[in-house]
Amino acid sequence: MFAKHRETLDKALDACSKRYSWTAYPESPSSKIHGEEKPRAGKARFEALLGTDYPLHQPGEIGRTGAEVSPYSGAALGISYPRMDVGQLYEAVAAGMPAWRAAGPETRVGICLEILERCAGQLFENAHATMHTSGQSYIMAFAGSGANALDRGLEALAYAHKAMADVPATASWDRQFGKGGAARLTKQYRIVPRGIGVVICCATFPLWNGYPALCASLATGNPVVFKPHPSAILPVAMVTSVCREVLAEAGFDPNLVSMVADTREEPATMALLEHPATAIVDFTGSPQFGQWLEQNCRDKLVYTETAGCNSVVIESTDDLQGMASAIAHSLCQASAQMCTSVQNIHVPASGILAAGQRVSFDEVAAAIVAAVDRHLENPQVLCG
Numbered sequence: 001m002f003a004k005h006r007e008t009l010d011k012a013l014d015a016c017s018k019r020y021s022w023t024a025y026p027e028s029p030s031s032k033i034h035g036e037e038k039p040r041a042g043k044a045r046f047e048a049l050l051g052t053d054y055p056l057h058q059p060g061e062i063g064r065t066g067a068e069v070s071p072y073s074g075a076a077l078g079i080s081y082p083r084m085d086v087g088q089l090y091e092a093v094a095a096g097m098p099a100w101r102a103a104g105p106e107t108r109v110g111i112c113l114e115i116l117e118r119c120a121g122q123l124f125e126n127a128h129a130t131m132h133t134s135g136q137s138y139i140m141a142f143a144g145s146g147a148n149a150l151d152r153g154l155e156a157l158a159y160a161h162k163a164m165a166d167v168p169a170t171a172s173w174d175r176q177f178g179k180g181g182a183a184r185l186t187k188q189y190r191i192v193p194r195g196i197g198v199v200i201c202c203a204t205f206p207l208w209n210g211y212p213a214l215c216a217s218l219a220t221g222n223p224v225v226f227k228p229h230p231s232a233i234l235p236v237a238m239v240t241s242v243c244r245e246v247l248a249e250a251g252f253d254p255n256l257v258s259m260v261a262d263t264r265e266e267p268a269t270m271a272l273l274e275h276p277a278t279a280i281v282d283f284t285g286s287p288q289f290g291q292w293l294e295q296n297c298r299d300k301l302v303y304t305e306t307a308g309c310n311s312v313v314i315e316s317t318d319d320l321q322g323m324a325s326a327i328a329h330s331l332c333q334a335s336a337q338m339c340t341s342v343q344n345i346h347v348p349a350s351g352i353l354a355a356g357q358r359v360s361f362d363e364v365a366a367a368i369v370a371a372v373d374r375h376l377e378n379p380q381v382l383c384g
Contacts, residue, residue, distance in 0.1 A: 001250065002110030009113060012158040024154055025120050025147040029127065029139065042124020049129075051078035054237050056244070058258050060088030066233055067263050071135035081233055081261040086271040089258055093196055093223045094277065096253025101193055101221045103252070105164040111250050112157050112219045116211070118242045120150055126207075126235050133232035134204050144338070145205040145235060153211025160219040164191055193221030194301060195279030198272045201236050202284040203229040205338075209305060210236060213282035214243070218257065222280060226259040227269055229285075233261045273297060311344040320354040320367055328371035 002009075008024055015022040026033050053064060064080035100108070119126075123146045130141035173185040197217035201210050206228060217224050224243075228236035236259060243257035262268035272278055273293075282303045283293055290304035312330075317323040330342045345368065351360040359367075 001114045002106045005110060005113035005117065008117075008154070009109070009158060009161065012154050013162060016155060016158050016162075023147070023151050024116075025123075025150045027143040027147040029124065029142040034124075039124050042122070042126075043128055045122075045125040046128035046132075049079060049125075049234065053080045054082075054234070056082050056237065056240060056259060058082050058084060058089060058255065059092040060085040065261050065263055065266065066230075068133050068231060068233055070132040072132060077132065077234065079234060081237060081259070083262075084258075084260045084268070086260060086268065086275060089225070089255070089260065090196065090275055090277050092253075092255045093225065093258060096256045097193070097221075097223060100223070100252055100256055105161065105191065105219070107250075108219050108221065109157060109161045109164075111246055111252070112215050113154075114250075115218075115243050115246050116150055116153055116157070116215070118246060119211070119239055120147075122238060122242065123147060123150075126238050129234040129238060130206060130232070133234055134206060136204070145207045149205070149207045149211045152208070153215045156212035157215035157219055160216050164220065167191060191221065195222060196275075196277050197222045197224050197280035197282060198227055198278050199224055200227045200269065200281065200283040200285065201229055201232070203232050205284075206232040206235040207239060209282055209284040210239060213303070214239070214257070217280055217282075218243075223256045224258075225272060225278075226257070227272055228259065228261060230261075230263050230267075237261070273300075305339070308339050309344065310340060310342050311346060312342055313346045314352055314364060315348070316353040318355055320359060320364070321371070324364075324367040324371035325375070327368055328375045331372060332375050 011022060012024065029039060031039055054066075061082040062085045063083040065083040066077075066079055066081045068077040068079060069075065070077060123142060127138060127142040127146055130136055130145045131138055134141065134145065136144065167189050169189060171187045171189070173187060174182060176182045197213065199210055199213040199217075201207065210226065214224050214226075226236050226240055240257055240259040244254035247256055248254045260268050260272060273281065278300060280301045280303075281293060281297055283290055284305040287306040290306040293302050293304055310330075312327055314323070327342060327345065330340070333341065347361050347364050349361055351358055352364060353359070354364075
C-alpha cells in the first residue's frame with residue numbers, strides 16, 4: 001500500500017516542507033468535479049443507514065446505544081451503535097498491538113494512506129451524516145468535516161512519516177580515546193509506541209480532529225479508540241468502519257481502530273480516560289472540559305483544541321471595501337461556528353489610513369456593517 005500511495009505522500013511532504021497551498025481532496029461537492037452519480041449515491045447510502053443497527057462487530061459489546069436527532073428535520077435518525085464494555089474492548093485492542101508495532105513505519109503509513117483514500121470515497125454520504133447530526137450545511141459538512149479534515153489527516157501523516165524516517169534503523173559510532181584505543185558501537189534503534197490513543201470528537205465538525213489524530217497515532221504504532229460526541233456519532237462510525245476494513249484486509253487486527261459511542265444520559269468518556277492503557281488523548285470541544293483534561297490527565301499525552309478568541313487589529317489598508325468584505329466573510333462563514341471565526345475587531349479611536357486617506361472609526365465600522373449586509377443578501381451564503 002505504501003508504494004501505491006507514494007506519490008500522494010511525496011506531494012504532502014513537499015507541501016509541508018515548502019509551505020505552499022496544496023490539497024489532495026477537493027473541498028467542493030460540485031457535480032462539475034465529481035460527476036452526477038457520486039452525490040446521488042452518497043445520499044442514498046446515508047438514507048439506507050437510517051433506522052438500522054450500525055454494525056462494527058467489536059468485542060466487548062454489551063448492548064446498543066445512540067440517540068441522534070437531525071437538526072434539520074427534528075426526527076431521530078434511529079441508528080443504534082454498539083454499547084461497549086471498555087475493559088473488554090481494551091483487552092482486544094492490546095492483543096493486536098505487538099503485530100502492529102512490528103509492522104514497521106512504511107507498512108503503517110501505507111495503510112493510513114489507504115484509509116484516507118477510502119474515506120475520501122465516502123465523502124458524500126459522510127457529508128449527509130454530518131449535516132443531520134452536527135447541523136452543518138451540505139457544503140460545510142463536505143468541506144469542514146470532510147475534505148479539509150482529510151487534508152489535516154494527510155498533513156499529520158506526512159509529519160509522522162518524516163519523524164519516523166529521521167530515525168535510522170542502525171548506526172555505527174566510532175571514537176578514538178587518546179592512546180587507549182578506539183571505541184566502536186553498533187547501535188540499533190526501535191520506534192516504540194506509547195499506547196492506546198483516545199480521540200474525543202466534537203459535535204460541530206465531528207472529524208476535524210478525527211482524521212489527524214487517527215493518522216498521527218496509528219502511523220506511529222498506537223491503536224485508536226474514537227469517542228464521538230453523543231449527537232454526532234454516525235460520521236465517526238463510518239470512518240471507523242473504513243479503518244477496520246482496511247486493517248483486516250491487510251492482515252492486521254481490526255480492533256486497532258475502534259469506537260465507543262454513548263449518550264448524554266450514559267456517558268462513557270471517563271471510563272476511557274481512567275483506563276491505565278490510555279496513553280494519548282486528543283480532544284476537540286469546550287474550553288471547560290479541555291482545561292479539565294490538561295489538569296487531570298497529566299500521566300497521558302494530551303492534545304486539546306478548544307474555542308479560540310480571534311481578533312482583527314486594523315491599522316491601515318490599501319482597500320477599505322476589500323478588507324471589510326474579508327472581515328465580513330470571516331464573521332459570517334459557517335454561521336460563525338468555526339474556531340477561526342472573528343470575535344473581536346480592534347480599530348484605533350482616531351481611525352485608520354485607507355489608501356492614504358484618513359478614515360474615521362465610525363466610517364470603518366459602517367464599512368464592515370455594510371459588507372456583512374451585502375454578504376448575507378446572497379442566498380448561497382445563507383445556505384452555506
